[in-house]
Amino acid sequence: MEKKLATYICTGCGIGDALDIDQLAGVAQKECKVPVVKTHACLCSQEGVDLIKADMEAEGVNALMIAACSPRVMYDVFRFDGCIVDRVNLREQVVWCQKPGDEDTQMMAEDYVRMSTAKIKKMDLPEPYQPEEEISKDILIVGGGLAGLTAAKEVSKAGYKAVLVEKEKELGGFQKKVAKIATFPYKDLKDNDVAALIQEVTSDANVTVYTGAKVEKTAGGPGLFQVTISQNGTKAEHKVGAIVMAAGWKPYDPAQLDPKLGFGQSPDVITNVLFEEMAQGGGLKRPSDGKDVTNVAFLQCAGQRDPERLPYCSSTCCITSLKQALFIKQNNPDANVFIVFKEMRTPGQAEDLYRRAQEEGVIFIRCQDPEVKVMGSAVTVEALDELLGETVVLENLDLVVLATGMVPVTAFGEDYAVVRARMEQQEGEEKKEEEELEVPQDAILVSDILNLEYRQGPELPGLKHGFPDSHFICFPYETRRTGIYAAGCVRRPMGVAAALEDGAGAALKAIQCVEMVSQGKAVHPRAGDMSFPEFFMQRCTQCKRCTEECPFGAINEDEKGNPLPQPTRCRRCGVCMGACPERIISFKNYSVGMIGDMIKNMEVPEEDEEKPRILVLACENDAYPALDMAGLRRMNYNPWVRVIPMRCLGSMNLIFIADALSSGIDGVLLLGCKYGDDYQCHFVKGSELANIRLGKIKETLDRLVLESDRVRFETIAITDYDKLPQLLDDFAETLEEVGPNPYKDF
Structure with a gap:
């Protein structure tokens, strides 16, 4: 479109006191050739906004430079439909972090105006992506357990249609094997009501249910997923807009436990899962001889929080053991029940269940390393009680219940992973004769859940424990496949109450996805962004x-x-x-050429002025707001820096560094998010990729005959604002030692 640019400079919040506004306006009008330049004492006020709207109507202004506060605030005030808008951060990142009235502060503000002008000249209004085929708003839910059923119910209640696929012949997942449940308000045990939930879902006209079925193929993307479902030798095709994966969990294989826990040495040593099956089967009897159960010991963290087995806490095992202990007490108040624990963990309000167990006479023993001893038919537990400081011996036990943990079906355990690797190796060797390979019957191979037709793989990328990868802090349901949301125990270990919340939460995210996609907008984390590559x-x-x-x-x-x-x-x-x-x-509003022009429009003083220039490429999700927070706290830092926000540091092209250094800029500092297993990058790999690319910059520096110290990468969390001033000052000192960029004045 033909642009008519206007610049609006706010003089409030100390901006007018710290800067020569007339000189700044002159840079915009004379140097940058902006035809309309105006100032206002409070641009975010109704009067200021009306000033801009009047110019849009009377002057035909359609490209706005708002030189005021950070773009992270007042974004709703400075949103003008049909107009290109760029925000110049004069408040937080100029006048609040620099000396008022200083020459360097003025130069910084003027550079930001030049850079914004260069950016706007290259910007175009984004046009929302609208595919040729019709977008579907139906939601596919994979998994018919508690979370999946809840997701289907909530999707229907919101007025959308759901397709529910369950691999078993019946709905309910593991929950249908449970006799009693412990959930909010955790005052007592409740009857399992999963049957009522199943009835509600199966009788809902908005929900299509497939049991004994699997997703054979998933193609396309959000709004356009083409899903093939196989059931009893038949195939069904569905077009859906988003997917909730609630595929559930499997209990940790007790055969992998430490032998000192006694599993397999006596039929009276069972797991918490086997306990549920016994309880639902009509009562508790000692497996070895069918006698009544009167002495029971629960051993917590069986194989869990163990780096060699299951390194994480499954969150619900303590609550499950409390529930099972109360179940025994309700059936036989005189029974002796012991819970041997490392740490008793009752998330949320579940501590009330712990208090109830204490009231009912359950005895708690804190021990980090209990041992089960089996001698003939006798089962004994020895535990060093940390509170008493002496070893407690629990003799003549009828049952020892091991609290094994939850493994997401996307992980299928390390033993299954080994099986998978060996299978692939055999296929690669044209299936040479080797020892017979036994695959567990319940093994779910990685390609058996969604079967995505993505070049990057048929399933969701996972974390090191097998859970679908997502940004657990900021975007808990989203996975690394847009429009596919994980819910329930496949996302993280959780109990009944959390699974119900999770199913509803994932359903809402899926609905948000189809609505945003239908408008051509991004869902997360740049929600509402209508640009696309x-x-x-x-x-x-x-x-x-x-x-x-x-x-x-x-x-x-x-x-x-x-x-x-x-x-x-x-x-x-x-x-x-x-x-x-x-x-x-x-992108129409973000491109290599655009950022390159911003870099080239920074004014680089001559060498004898002794005013180096530092280009800071800052991630907009952490580093840029950290800079804002430093300004909010009036923390001064080096005036030589010029900051360009990046959507993600992974969008940093190496040409930016080449352009900066060849333009005479003395140094380039990249500020990205923490990466690795516990990454904080909103885009998962962006910061890591930027660092990898930076490892290849030596060739560029060698070609330009420049020192490697001129380019640095640092990870910054949003909470690291207090470290930023020193970091920027230290980098400036390094550049002073290295000396001026020899490309100055060229």
Whole structure:
């Protein structure tokens, strides 16, 4: 579109006191050739907004530079439909973190105006992606357990249609094997009401149910998923908009437990899962001889929180043992019940269940390393009581119940992983004769849940414990496949109350997804973003960098290696833009050329002025707000820095560094999120990819005959604002030691 640019400078919040506003306006009007430049004492007020709207109507202004506060605030006030808007952060990142009235502070503000002008000239209004085929708003739910049933019910209640697929012949998941449940308000045991939930879902006209079925193929993306479901030799096709994966869990294999816990040495040593089956079967009897149970010991964390077995806590085992102990007490108040625990964990309000067990006479023994001893038919537990400081011996036990943990079906345990690897090895060796390979009957191989037709793999990427990968802090339901939401125990270990909440939460996220996609908007984390990557295919070299580096599987490829973008899968992070060596990928409001022009429009003082320049490429999710927070606290830092926010540091293209250094800028500092197993990057891999790319910058520096100290990468969390001033000052000192960029004045 033909642009008419206007600049509006706010003088409030101390901006007018710290800067020469007339000089700043002159830079915009004379140097940057902005035809309309106005100032206002409080631009975010109704009067200020009306000023802008009047110019839009009378002057035809359609591209706005708002030089005021951070773009992270007042975004609803400075939203003008049909207009290009760029925000210049004069408040938090200029006047609140620099000396008022200082020459360097003025130069910083003027540079940001120049950079914004260069950016706006390259920007276009995003046009929402609208596929040619009709978008579906139906929701597929994989898994008919507690979380899956709840998701289906909530989807229907919200007025949407659901397709529920369960691999077993009956709905209910593990919950249908449970006699009593412990849930809010945790005052007493409740009857299992999963049958009522199943009836509610199966009788709902908005829910199509498949049992004894599996998802054979999932193609497409959000709004456009094409799903093939196989059931009893028949196939059904459904078009859905989003997917809730509530595939459930399996109990940890007790055969893998430490032998000192006694499993397999006596039929009277059972797991918490076997206890549930016995309780539902009509009562508790000693497995060895069928006699009544009067002496029972529960051993917590069986195989859990053990680096060699199940390294995490399954969250619900303590509550389950409390429930089972109370079940015994209700059936036989005179029974002796012991719970041997490392730490008693009752998340939420479940501590009331712990108090109830104490009131009923359950005895608690804190011990980190109990041992089960089996001698003939006698079963004994020895435990060093940490509170008493002496060893307690529990003799003549009728039952020892081991609290084994939850393993998501996406993980299928390390033993299954070994089986899978050996199977693949055999296939690779044309199935040479080897020892017979036994695959557990309940083993769920990685390609048996969603069967995605993504070049990046048929299933969801997982964490090191097998749970679907997501940003647990900021986006708990989202997985690394856009439009697919994990819920229930496949997402993390949880109990009944949490599973009900999880099913409802994932259903709401799926509904949000289909609604946003239907409007051409991103769902998360850049919610509402209507831009999407565009590919100039004439220059594509089929290097596959974009398809391999996209963290979300948003780009497939054809047999020749050409990228096949799937825009509804895209999260608008720009990682593909940063990956492309030919720079053929861009967004209408975010591109390599745009950022390159911003860098080139920074004014670099001559060497004899002794005013170095530092380009800071800052992740907009953590580092940029951390800089804002430093400003809010009036923390001063080096005035040589010029900050350009990145959608994700993974969108950083190496040409930015080459452009900066060849323009005479003295140093480049990259501020990204923490990466690794406990990553904080909103786009999972972006920060890590930026660091990997930076490892290849030596060639560029060598070519420019520059020192490697001129470029640095640092990880910054949003809470690290207090460290930023020192970090920036230290980098500036390093550059002073290295000396001026020899490309100055060229």
